[in-house]
Each structure stands twice: as C-alpha cells, then as structure tokens.
Amino acid sequence: MKISDALSILGLSSGATQEEIKAAYKGAAKKYHPDLNSAGGEMMKLVNAAYDVLREATSTETSEQADANYGADLYAAINAIIDLDGLEVEICGSWVWVGGNTKEHKEALKQAGFKYAKKKQKWNYRPSGWKSRSRGTYSMDDIRQAHGSVRPSRPARRDYALGAAA
Template sequence: MKISDALSVLGVPSGATQAEIKAAYKAAAKKYHPDLNPAGAEMMKLVNAAFDVLQAQGTVHTDEATNVNYGEDLNAALNAIIDLDGLEIEICGAWIWVGGNTREHKDALKAAGFKYASKKKRWNFRPAGWKSKSRGRSTMEDIREKHGSAKPKRPARSSMALRAAP
C-alpha cells in the first residue's frame, strides 16, 4: 500500500505525526469494528495494513494528494455491495475490484461510486482524484502481485431468513 493510500484510509493529512496516526488508527478501529459494521472485517484489514505502512515512518510527508474521507467512502461502497448475489469482490491494496455477474447490479455499482474498467472487465472503487500512470496496461495478475489480494467473506444470512414460511 502506498503512503498516500494509507493516509487516506486512516483519514490523516500529509505531515501527520506518529501520535496523530495512532489516534486515527484507534478511531478507525473503533468505527470499523466487525461487530458494528457488515464489511468490518475487510475494513479492519485495510486499517491494519495502513497503520503498518505508516507506523514504520516518522512524521509522514507525501507530495501526493490524500483524501481524508477515503476510509468512510470505501466503507460505504463496500457495505453497498457486500450483500449483492453473484459478485466476486476482491480487495487489492486500497482498491475494491468487482467481477462476476455484475450486469444485473450495474445500477447499484454506479450508485456506490464504482467505475467500469473495460480492459479488465471489472468494476473498481478507488480514491477520488487518483490519476493512472499506466493507462490500464497492468493486468489483474500484475495488480494482485504488486498490492496483494483479499476476498471478503460475506455476512452469514440468518437461518430464519432462509426457511420457507409455513
């Protein structure tokens, strides 16, 4: 994960001190805890990865723009699609990639802020203002190799909801 992405996930600006990063980590851990949030397990993985990247630094400076609301935006996007059937959700770095049966969920994906990447045949959610340097030349395998990959577990559906009414 890039430093600018890590700052965006935790919602801290460039120039943040270790004390500010630790306070932002604690606030994010409380906010995105899996007991309080359907997509919490995946959000906590991102928060922990961001904290690990920033913890190794002193005062963190970057010339790249950061979006201090990205963690909230990412959480809202993930929660909007986590229960949709037929989607293959994958988190690579600080991006969400969605494949599978997306045609029937096209409107929901657009409403959640996802963009379609025609070369990859997948939808993605990324930080606002992000500019591509590769112009789409990277394959999904390249992205997975560089940023890692995790597939979120879907929330278990209640056994009561699965039973037919008498």
Template sequence: MNVYDAAKILGITGEINPKIVKSAFREACKKYHPDINPAGEELMKMVNEAYEVLKNHSGESKGEQSDYGNALSAALNAIIHLPDLIIEICGAWIWVTGNTKVHKTLLNESGFWWASKKKAWYFRPEEYRSKSRGKKSLGDIRAKYGSVRPDNKKASHPNTLKSYDR
C-alpha cells in the same frame, strides 16, 4: 500499500509521526469495527495494513483531509450482500468480477467504475483516480498488492476473508 494510500485510509494529512498514526488508527478502529459496520472485517484488514505501513513513518502526508475510508466503507457495504459477485480488495482499491451484469446499475450508483480492459468493476473515490489508464492486468495488481476476498454470502460472519496472493 504505499504511504500515500495508507494515510488516506487513516485520514491523516500533514505531519505523520507514530503518535498521530496511533491516534488515527484507534479512531478508524472505532469507526470500522465489525460489530458496528457490516463490511467492517474487510475494512479492518485495510486499516491494519495502513497502520503497519505508517506506524514507524515520520514525514509529511500529501493532500487534503480525506474521507477515503468512509467512501470505501459505503461502497463495500452497498454491494457486499449481492449474490454472484466476486469482491476483491487489492491495496486500497475494491475490484468486482463475477455476474456483475445484473448488478450494473447498483454498482454504478455506488461509485464503481467499469474497467473494460480488465473486464471488472473497481472502486476508488473520484478524487483519487489513477492516471495510468489501466496498463496493469488484474493479475499484476494482485501480485503487487495482494488480494483479499470477503465472503459476501457470510458478510457478518467472522473469519470470512480469504487471502489470495498470486
């Protein structure tokens, strides 16, 4: 995860220093804790990774105030209970494969986009969309950012994440 994505997940804009990062991390923990949020375990993995990237960072964050974490939370909570989906979190993106055809409408309504070259759905808020036009394969993305798969059959059960680094 890069500094830009980490700052978006923690909702930090402007100056970044360890004190600001710690405060933003604590707020995110309160908001996305698994006891409060059904998809909280997956979101906490992202928050922890963002904290690790930024905890010793000093500088400026690009962009305006972000609701990125809340957008990820809403998208993940909308689909985590659906059967036959393979959900992967790679960096700050959510990728969905498996039997997606039957859930096409809900995925679309939840803000997911179809990546035809990768044959997968992805979520990234509209204002943060990439300009690369999909030059990397899903395998390349997994290799660069790692991959965490929530077990959507046991979304509220502890220890449901599996890490896949390919």
C-alpha cells in the same frame, strides 16, 4: 500499500505524526469494527494494513498527499455491495475490484461509486482524485503482485423466524 493510500484510509492529512496515526487507528478501529455491520471485517483488514505501513513511516514519508475522506467513502462503497449475490469482491491495495455476475447489479455498483474498467472486465472503486498514467496496461495479476490481494468473505446471514411460537 502506498503511504498516501494508508493516510487516506485512516482519514489523515499529509505530515501526520505517530501520535496522530495512533489516534486515527484507534478511531477507525472503533468506527469500522466487524460487529457493527457486514463490511466492517474487510475495512478492519484495510485499517490494520494502513496502520502497519504508517507505524513504520517517518514524518517526511507521511507528507504525501492523501484524501482524508477516502476511508469513509471506501467503507460506504463496500457496505453497499457486500450483500449482493454473485459478486466476486477483491481488495488490491486501496482499490476494490468487483467481478462475477455484475450485470444484474450494474446500477447498484454505479450508485456505490464504482467505475467499469473495460479492459479488465471488472468494476473498481478508487480514490476520487486518482489519475491514470498506465491507461489499463497492467493486468490483474500485475496489480495483485504489486499491491497484494484480499478476497473478502460475505458475512453469514442470520435468519430469524418472526412471530414463531416458543
């Protein structure tokens, strides 16, 4: 994960100090705790990875440009699609890639802020200010190798019998 991605996930601006990084991590851990909702577990994986990157970074390295709202935006995007049936969600670095049966969920993906990558035949969610330089020349295997890959599992659904007599 790049330092700018890690800063964005924790909602920090460039030049963050170690104290600010630690405070942002604690705040994000409370905000995205898995017990709060279904996308929390995946966000905590990203938050932990971002914290690991930034904990080892120097203050000059953290001066990279970052999007302070990206963590909250990413969380909302994952939360909007995590319960949709037939989707294969994969997190590579700070991007979320979605494949599988996406046709029936096309409108939900668009509303959540995902964009369709025709060459990869997948939907993706990325930082809003990101500009492509490669024009799709990297394969998904290249992306996985460069940024790592996590495939979130869907949370177990709890079925409650309403009005059932004890």
